[in-house]
Amino acid sequence: xxxxxxxxxxxxxxxxVSKSTVSQFLNRRFDYMREETRERIEKAVRELNYQPNSVxxxxxxxxxxxxxxxxxxxxxxxxxxxxRAIEDTLNDNGFSTIICNADDNPAKEQKYIETLLAxxxxxxxxxxxxxxxxxxxxxxxxxxxxxxxxxxxxxxxVDTVMLDNEQALQLAVEHLLINGYHDIAVMTTSLEPHVxxxxxxxxxYKQALERFSQPIREEYIKSMEPEYLQKGAAELFELExxxxxxxxxxxxxxxxxxxYASQNGVKIGSEVGLVTIDEVAFAELNNPxxxxxxxxxxxxxxxxxxxxxxxxxxxxxxxxxxxxxxxSLIVRKSAxxxxxxx
Amino acid sequence: xxxxxxxxxxxxxxxxVSKSTVSQFLNRRFDYMREETRERIEKAVRELNYQPNSVxxxxxxxxxxxxxxxxxxxxxxxxxxxxRAIEDTLNDNGFSTIICNADDNPAKEQKYIETLLAxxxxxxxxxxxxxxxxxxxxxxxxxxxxxxxxxxxxxxxVDTVMLDNEQALQLAVEHLLINGYHDIAVMTTSLEPHVxxxxxxxxxYKQALERFSQPIREEYIKSMEPEYLQKGAAELFELExxxxxxxxxxxxxxxxxxxYASQNGVKIGSEVGLVTIDEVAFAELNNPxxxxxxxxxxxxxxxxxxxxxxxxxxxxxxxxxxxxxxxSLIVRKSAxxxxxxx
DNA sequence: CTGAAAGCGCTTACAG
DNA sequence: CTGAAAGCGCTTACAG
Numbered sequence: 001x002x003x004x005x006x007x008x009x010x011x012x013x014x015x016x017v018s019k020s021t022v023s024q025f026l027n028r029r030f031d032y033m034r035e036e037t038r039e040r041i042e043k044a045v046r047e048l049n050y051q052p053n054s055v056x057x058x059x060x061x062x063x064x065x066x067x068x069x070x071x072x073x074x075x076x077x078x079x080x081x082x083x084r085a086i087e088d089t090l091n092d093n094g095f096s097t098i099i100c101n102a103d104d105n106p107a108k109e110q111k112y113i114e115t116l117l118a119x120x121x122x123x124x125x126x127x128x129x130x131x132x133x134x135x136x137x138x139x140x141x142x143x144x145x146x147x148x149x150x151x152x153x154x155x156x157x158v159d160t161v162m163l164d165n166e167q168a169l170q171l172a173v174e175h176l177l178i179n180g181y182h183d184i185a186v187m188t189t190s191l192e193p194h195v196x197x198x199x200x201x202x203x204x205y206k207q208a209l210e211r212f213s214q215p216i217r218e219e220y221i222k223s224m225e226p227e228y229l230q231k232g233a234a235e236l237f238e239l240e241x242x243x244x245x246x247x248x249x250x251x252x253x254x255x256x257x258x259x260y261a262s263q264n265g266v267k268i269g270s271e272v273g274l275v276t277i278d279e280v281a282f283a284e285l286n287n288p289x290x291x292x293x294x295x296x297x298x299x300x301x302x303x304x305x306x307x308x309x310x311x312x313x314x315x316x317x318x319x320x321x322x323x324x325x326x327x328s329l330i331v332r333k334s335a336x337x338x339x340x341x342x
Numbered sequence: 343x344x345x346x347x348x349x350x351x352x353x354x355x356x357x358x359v360s361k362s363t364v365s366q367f368l369n370r371r372f373d374y375m376r377e378e379t380r381e382r383i384e385k386a387v388r389e390l391n392y393q394p395n396s397v398x399x400x401x402x403x404x405x406x407x408x409x410x411x412x413x414x415x416x417x418x419x420x421x422x423x424x425x426r427a428i429e430d431t432l433n434d435n436g437f438s439t440i441i442c443n444a445d446d447n448p449a450k451e452q453k454y455i456e457t458l459l460a461x462x463x464x465x466x467x468x469x470x471x472x473x474x475x476x477x478x479x480x481x482x483x484x485x486x487x488x489x490x491x492x493x494x495x496x497x498x499x500v501d502t503v504m505l506d507n508e509q510a511l512q513l514a515v516e517h518l519l520i521n522g523y524h525d526i527a528v529m530t531t532s533l534e535p536h537v538x539x540x541x542x543x544x545x546x547y548k549q550a551l552e553r554f555s556q557p558i559r560e561e562y563i564k565s566m567e568p569e570y571l572q573k574g575a576a577e578l579f580e581l582e583x584x585x586x587x588x589x590x591x592x593x594x595x596x597x598x599x600x601x602y603a604s605q606n607g608v609k610i611g612s613e614v615g616l617v618t619i620d621e622v623a624f625a626e627l628n629n630p631x632x633x634x635x636x637x638x639x640x641x642x643x644x645x646x647x648x649x650x651x652x653x654x655x656x657x658x659x660x661x662x663x664x665x666x667x668x669x670s671l672i673v674r675k676s677a678x679x680x681x682x683x684x
Numbered sequence: 685c686t687g688a689a690a691g692c693g694c695t696t697a698c699a700g
Numbered sequence: 701c702t703g704a705a706a707g708c709g710c711t712t713a714c715a716g
Contacts, residue, residue, distance in 0.1 A: 007708090007709055007710085008709065008710060008711095009709080017686075017687085018686065018687045018688075019687085019688095019709090019710080019711090020686070020687055020688080020689095020711080020712080021685090021686055021687075023710070023711055023712080024686090024711095024712095026710095027711085031685095032685050032686080033685070033686085034685065034686090037685080037686080051456070051459060051460055052460060052709085052710080053401075053460065053462060053708090053709055053710070054460045054461045054462065054710095055397060055400050055401050055406065055461065055462045055708090055709080055710090056401050056692090056708070056709035056710035056711090057709080057710055057711075058397050058692095058710090059395075059397050059398050059401050059692050059693065059694085059708090059709080059710075060691080060692050060709085060710050060711050060712085061692085061710085061711070062692075064397065066461075074422075074426065080416075080422065084416065084443070087441075087442075087443065096440060096457065096461065097440070097441075098438060098439070098440055099429075099439075099441055100429075101426070101429065114393070115438065117393060118393055118394060118395065118396045119396045119397065119408075119438065120395060120396065120397045255623065255624075255627070258627045259626065259627065262627060262629070281597065281624075282597075282623075282624045282627075282628070284601065285597070285600045285601065285604060285624075285628070286624070286627070286628075287604070287629050349692090349693055349694085350693065350694060350695095351693080351694095359702075359703085360702065360703040360704075361693090361694080361695090361703085361704095362695080362696080362702070362703055362704080362705095363701090363702055363703075365694070365695055365696080366695095366696095366702090368694095369695085373701095374701050374702080375701070375702085376701060376702090379701080379702080394693085394694080395692090395693055395694070396694095397692090397693080397694090398692070398693035398694035398695090398708090399693080399694055399695075400694090400708095401692090401693080401694070401708050401709065401710085402693085402694050402695050402696085402707080402708050403694085403695070403708085404708075
């Protein structure tokens with residue numbers, strides 16, 4: 001930049017007061033300030049078009065009014081929705097947000113955490129991979145404000161915001177059974193990296209089947225990387241006793257299953273019931289429209305942000321809690337046998 | 343935080359050298375440093391688990407290695423894609439990114455710009471609303487690094503990355519004509535806030551019709567807020583001479599048109615051809631699958647980031663350029679009369 | 685009611 | 701090859 005910006009000293013000189021007084025003015029502490037002084041400073045600020053430098057302020061105050069968000073995978077629509085809620089909430093409270101996408105890669109996650117700490121963020125909201133436990137532990141030890149979202153890490157005392165995954169699967173299984181489907185399969189992206197929601201969704205699926213006295217068939221459970229899911233679907237329907245319904249564990253699994261179904265003439269609804277976790281933009285438009293289990297993503301993001309803000313207010317710090325959010329069933333046509341493809 | 347972090351002074355004491363020398367070490371200037379000194383500092387850094395404070399560094403260097411991105415509306419899939427490209431590119435070059443969503447609201451945009459400047463971002467990538475011209479002008483006057491994306495602001499000398507919107511419409515119109523559709527309508531979200539791409543898309547539509555010697559019928563042009571687009575579609579098909587094809591100007595317009603079509607039994611493809619600007623996730627899955635005009639969003643984001651990085655390298659600064667990116671036609675079934683709904 | 689001084693944690697030109 | 705000193709632009713306890 002060619003022209004250098006005015007500093008607090010310039011304003012002080014221009015208004016014929018000290019830097020201290022200008023600082024008081026900027027921080028709206030008018031208690032002991034003469035009306036006339038305030039006006040002089042106001043004028044100087046206006047005339048110089050002075051903008052305070054937050055970096056200097058942050059250094060002195062040891063607070064940047066910035067928080068870091070590390071999402072596991074920004075390609076999930078859930079992530080985008082949560083991010084918007086977090087940003088809105090934090091922004092309303094004068095905080096900025098730095099978003100990072102770890103791409104489900106623990107090494108990337110670690111690097112982002114370190115960068116964000118170097119930048120002195122005041123707190124962190126993380127969709128944790130389970131690989132950086134020691135790093136998290138060291139943050140918790142120094143009482144650094146941190147909130148986990150979507151996933152927990154066992155053994156760590158951290159406020160955590162999650163979906164009630166078991167209830168989600170309970171809802172899905174129940175809805176399919178009520179609508180006359182009996183052989184229910186479940187498809188999720190890989191369980192390999194120990195991602196908690198996926199594990200909970202599969203175990204919730206099993207529990208729901210038990211509760212409704214249905215047999216559990218291991219061959220009805222398909223967990224694999226997205227690129228193999230279409231193959232997994234094929235295996236499902238080549239079984240001697242193929243399923244008559246499918247629950248997809250998230251939007252990426254859904255896309256793969258829909259591709260398989262459309263390429264192989266699987267009639268969703270009439271032949272194979274479908275319920276998917278996560279609301280998607282085209283749910284209404286799909287033919288048949290998609291019955292979904294929606295996460296209250298906006299509320300979840302807002303809660304995570306609020307937990308952090310409470311910490312800054314010094315309201316709490318003692319114990320940490322798990323906040324489970326209730327999923328809701330949005331009934332459309334993909335889990336109804338009478339659904340007619342037009 | 344309870345335990346205070348070690349500073350460069352702590353490291354200096356621990357290693358029995360001066361702060362200057364530690365700073366040299368941290369900045370990898372080993373030219374004049376004794377091997378033994380380097381090792382001592384290395385050890386001290388390790389033992390204290392020292393992490394440099396970027397805020398202090400930024401204050402001194404007057405550079406935060408952070409850039410701000412202000413998108414007009416993060417709900418467009420184009421925005422998300424561009425953001426990912428920008429983040430990846432900047433991250434590879436050691437820069438952080440702060441994302442802000444102006445919600446197509448000039449007042450919000452202004453507030454974000456001011457906040458980002460106070461935080462001393464090194465540059466800005468903006469999808470500009472046309473309402474903060476004076477603010478942009480003042481930034482350009484002091485040679486502040488800024489790049490516009492998706493939209494230009496006339497009269498300002500700023501590097502700008504945009505789609506070749508006219509070519510996009512040319513492709514869409516041509517494809518529809520080739521496939522036997524003759525009465526082509528266009529639907530875009532409102533032209534009201536003077537959003538350049540929408541304006542260019544409508545004028546590109548007209549130019550393309552002229553080029554192919556087709557009549558221009560003003561009643562075939564529907565530009566309105568998303569919530570009114572379904573009504574707009576209804577008006578189109580209630581015309582004495584209704585269109586036999588529709589071009590939707592972006593993903594939001596597409597959604598509204600698809601809702602209208604599905605609720606009113608409009609058979610896409612066989613009855614009404616459809617081409618949409620912007621690739622969408624479910625294009626392949628829709629029935630019939632959607633013929634789209636894709637923006638090279640990754641390349642566009644990357645270019646915007648690179649233009650900024652070049653400025654930091656001092657490579658250029660003189661004149662500013664407009665970079666137009668070429669759209670590509672992705673042929674699927676929604677613009678083919680023979681397309682069969684399954 | 686207002687100002688002088690110290691300090692936040694770094695970097696760098698300069699001296700030796 | 702290394703250190704003392706100044707300074708980036710703020711805030712705040714303290715003195716008057």
